[in-house]
Amino acid sequence: MKYICTFFFLFYCLVGSAQTQNPDPSEKTNITITKNKTGAMTGGDGELLINVSKKDAKRFLTRGTVFYSDFGAKGDGKSDDIDAIAAAHAFANVNGLPVKADNGASYLISGKDRTAIIQTDTDFGSAVFIIDDTDVENRTTHVFMASSDLKAYKPEGISSLKKNQEKIDIPVPGNYIITVTDSTVRRYIRYGLNQNNGRPQTDIFRVDKDGNVDNDTPVIWDFEQITDIVAIPVDEKTLHIKGGLFTTIANQAESRYTYYSRGIAIRRSNVHIDAIEHKVTGEGDHGAPYNGFINIADCSNVTVTNSVLTGRKIYQTIGAAGLPVSMGSYDITVNRALNVSLTNCSQTNDILDRTYWGLMASNYSKNLVLDQCTFSRFDAHMGVANATIRNSTLGHQGINTIGSGIFTVENSTIYGRSLINLRSDYGSTWQGEFIIRNCKFIPAGGAPVSASLFGGSYSGQHDFGYTCYMPWRITIENLTIDDSSHPEDYQGPAIFSNFNPEMLDETYQEKYPYIKTQEVILRNVATTSGKSLRISDNMFMFKDVKIKTD
Numbered sequence: 001m002k003y004i005c006t007f008f009f010l011f012y013c014l015v016g017s018a019q020t021q022n023p024d025p026s027e028k029t030n031i032t033i034t035k036n037k038t039g040a041m042t043g044g045d046g047e048l049l050i051n052v053s054k055k056d057a058k059r060f061l062t063r064g065t066v067f068y069s070d071f072g073a074k075g076d077g078k079s080d081d082i083d084a085i086a087a088a089h090a091f092a093n094v095n096g097l098p099v100k101a102d103n104g105a106s107y108l109i110s111g112k113d114r115t116a117i118i119q120t121d122t123d124f125g126s127a128v129f130i131i132d133d134t135d136v137e138n139r140t141t142h143v144f145m146a147s148s149d150l151k152a153y154k155p156e157g158i159s160s161l162k163k164n165q166e167k168i169d170i171p172v173p174g175n176y177i178i179t180v181t182d183s184t185v186r187r188y189i190r191y192g193l194n195q196n197n198g199r200p201q202t203d204i205f206r207v208d209k210d211g212n213v214d215n216d217t218p219v220i221w222d223f224e225q226i227t228d229i230v231a232i233p234v235d236e237k238t239l240h241i242k243g244g245l246f247t248t249i250a251n252q253a254e255s256r257y258t259y260y261s262r263g264i265a266i267r268r269s270n271v272h273i274d275a276i277e278h279k280v281t282g283e284g285d286h287g288a289p290y291n292g293f294i295n296i297a298d299c300s301n302v303t304v305t306n307s308v309l310t311g312r313k314i315y316q317t318i319g320a321a322g323l324p325v326s327m328g329s330y331d332i333t334v335n336r337a338l339n340v341s342l343t344n345c346s347q348t349n350d351i352l353d354r355t356y357w358g359l360m361a362s363n364y365s366k367n368l369v370l371d372q373c374t375f376s377r378f379d380a381h382m383g384v385a386n387a388t389i390r391n392s393t394l395g396h397q398g399i400n401t402i403g404s405g406i407f408t409v410e411n412s413t414i415y416g417r418s419l420i421n422l423r424s425d426y427g428s429t430w431q432g433e434f435i436i437r438n439c440k441f442i443p444a445g446g447a448p449v450s451a452s453l454f455g456g457s458y459s460g461q462h463d464f465g466y467t468c469y470m471p472w473r474i475t476i477e478n479l480t481i482d483d484s485s486h487p488e489d490y491q492g493p494a495i496f497s498n499f500n501p502e503m504l505d506e507t508y509q510e511k512y513p514y515i516k517t518q519e520v521i522l523r524n525v526a527t528t529s530g531k532s533l534r535i536s537d538n539m540f541m542f543k544d545v546k547i548k549t550d
Helices: 007-013 054-063 082-095
Strands: 029-034 039-042 048-053 076-080 106-109 116-118 122-132 144-147 176-187 199-207 228-233 239-249 264-267 271-274 277-281 291-305 316-318 324-326 330-343 360-363 365-371 374-379 384-390 393-401 403-410 418-422 430-441 452-455 473-481 494-496 519-527 534-536 546-549
Touching: 029 054, 029 082, 039 082, 048 054, 048 082, 054 082, 082 106, 082 116, 176 291, 199 330, 199 365, 264 271, 360 365, 360 374, 384 393, 393 403, 403 418, 418 430, 452 473
Parallel strands: 029 048, 076 106, 106 122, 116 144, 122 239, 144 264, 239 271, 239 277, 264 291, 271 291, 291 330, 330 360, 330 365, 365 384, 374 393, 384 403, 393 418, 403 430, 418 452, 430 473, 452 494, 473 519, 494 534, 519 546
Antiparallel strands: 039 048, 176 199, 176 228, 316 324
């Protein structure tokens, strides 16, 4: 439902009541306009009941801005303000008004099962938001959600798709994101301590009103059949969310894979998040992991700028293989999203502190950019198509990825064990090329290790649900390797780590063959140790790789 409310409409509402349904189906909102006092409360079925006095309704519209205090938010850091905050946004959404936090306020957000839906520009300013996760009714309930009043739908007549298909069979009324699934095909069949039987084949791409697929978001799989397809409209106007000092009081739940999603969810396209700061307190010796304070999904063209986030403490649990594992926990996640950029962002923790997990993760996404960021980690779990890291610094967990397209790293410093680690739990696969320019690599943060530029592992005996590739071409230009700290038997940095120590000659048979790199182009690669760059400890495995130097 698209909400359009004007002065004329609101004055007619004054004689009775206006009732609306939030765009999030899990949230019911009832707005009435009466002579009674403006405020918000929770109904018996969890419904958010909002009343706006006739006088206040006129005043809010005339002023042109909604404040949280207008709906009863105390801002004293002690009273639970989530209902008032959600009510302010609900009224603003109906009337197309921006929302501002009150200057000097400190809002307590309880664990109530309530989400404030953001559909208009929001300025959190210098206000403080305390998110108490010690007693949460629903750990998957986001505190805020930026969403669209445009409705997704299931297009008919599309039964199959081909990789790199340029046009879908039927037009759509405007610019849309298309998500498709074939549940009969399994991809990303994970190997290792967190092994699983994979995920249904999934893709996301953007189309215009004529059904033309955006060249920057190509279809990356063949879909012989489609079991689910959704068209998500792209909002043309940019939604702005800025400011705010957020502190999460961490959950004290059992250390299991019961992820908490307690932050700001982005579920519409064209959103700019600016100058948000998020800290974490109260982490103890156990706790459940987090799925991103900023959680971006099912959308396109999202930018996060000038923001500060926090790495989460690492907790242990028992993985799918029955052995202890460290749980990934994130402050920003990108899932099934297109064209997402993070610029001039950092974290509160030391990026070399190994007691904190890497800051970000992504799945099923295309065209990710980190620019001028200082993070402990970049990660692409279940594939990324095209990624760029520039003018940035990556800490102890470095760059971890699998996917396709072009991966570019330039003007950056990397402290990981490898310059780029191809994740072995998903087949150490990249179907495309790597471009490295003007970078500095400090292996393992300066620890005495035998350095390698590209890490990974592949036995050839596990079916990941796809053919696994190494980048067909790697171009390295102006790279400095600070390997001044190294073991006594150090022979110099390797281009490739030993991906398969058992593959020593032709007698080793890969059940699922690995498609190796064809060529590596080297221009001006220098080492602090003075030792020359070599191909690998496993000369047989990489014997056919062509090394070109200028």
